Amino acid sequence: MPVSSAGLGQNLRSAAPDMTGRKWLELASIVARSTISWSRSRSNLMLQGATVGVLGSGKVTGKLLLAPNPALVKGIFTSYGIIGNASGVLARAIGVGVAAEFSQKAIYSGDSVGVGVGTDVSKVVLANGPALTGLISSNMAAQGWSGSQMGLISGAIGTAIASLLLTGTGTGGVSGGGGPIPSSGTSISGVK
Secondary structure, three states: OOOOHHHHHHHHHHHOOOOOOHHHHHHHHHHHHHHHHHHOOOOOEEEEEEEEEEEEEEEEEEEEEOOOOHHHHHHHHHHOOOOOHHHHHHHHHHHHHHHHHHHHHOEEEEEEEEEEEEEEEEEEEEEOHHHHHHHHHHHHHHOOOOOOOHHHHHHHHHHHHHHHHOOOEEEEEEEEEEEEEEEEEEEEEEEO
C-alpha cells in the first residue's frame, strides 16, 4: 500500500494526542495532503542507489526506511524562530508522524543501470524543501489561513519534512534482464 494523505494525517494526529481542536486537524490535513502530493514527483523526492548482481539493466523496487527524529524538526523550528510548548508538540507530530507513514508504507521504484538482476541499497539524495514549502503555503491559503506568519510556518514545516526525508534509506531488489557476468551499477528511484 503506498503512502497516503489519510495515513499521514492519522500518523500526525497519533504522534500528538495532546493537540486538539479544529485548527490542529486542519493543519494536520494540510501537511498530509501537501507532503504526499509533493513526494510523488522525482523532482521533489529522489533516491540514488548502488546495485550489485548480474550485468544488464532492470527495474528497482525497495522499501524506504525513515527513523523518527523530532529533535531535527525542533531544531529547524527554532532556527525559524518558532519556539514554545506547542512547537515541541508539533515537532514531535512531524518527526514521528512523517517517519511512521513513510517507514510503514513507502515503496521506492526506479531504474537500474549496470545490473539486471540483483540487490539495491539506496539513499534519499534530493528532498526539495522550497517546493514543499510552496505547496504547504498554497494549501494553507486555499483553506483560508492567512496572516503575516503563514510563510514562516509553512517554511519551517516544509524545511523540516524535507530535512527529515533526507535521512531516509532503503533496500530492495533489481529485476530485469541480464547475463551471467557479475556487475555493479547505480539506480535512480522515486517514492510511491
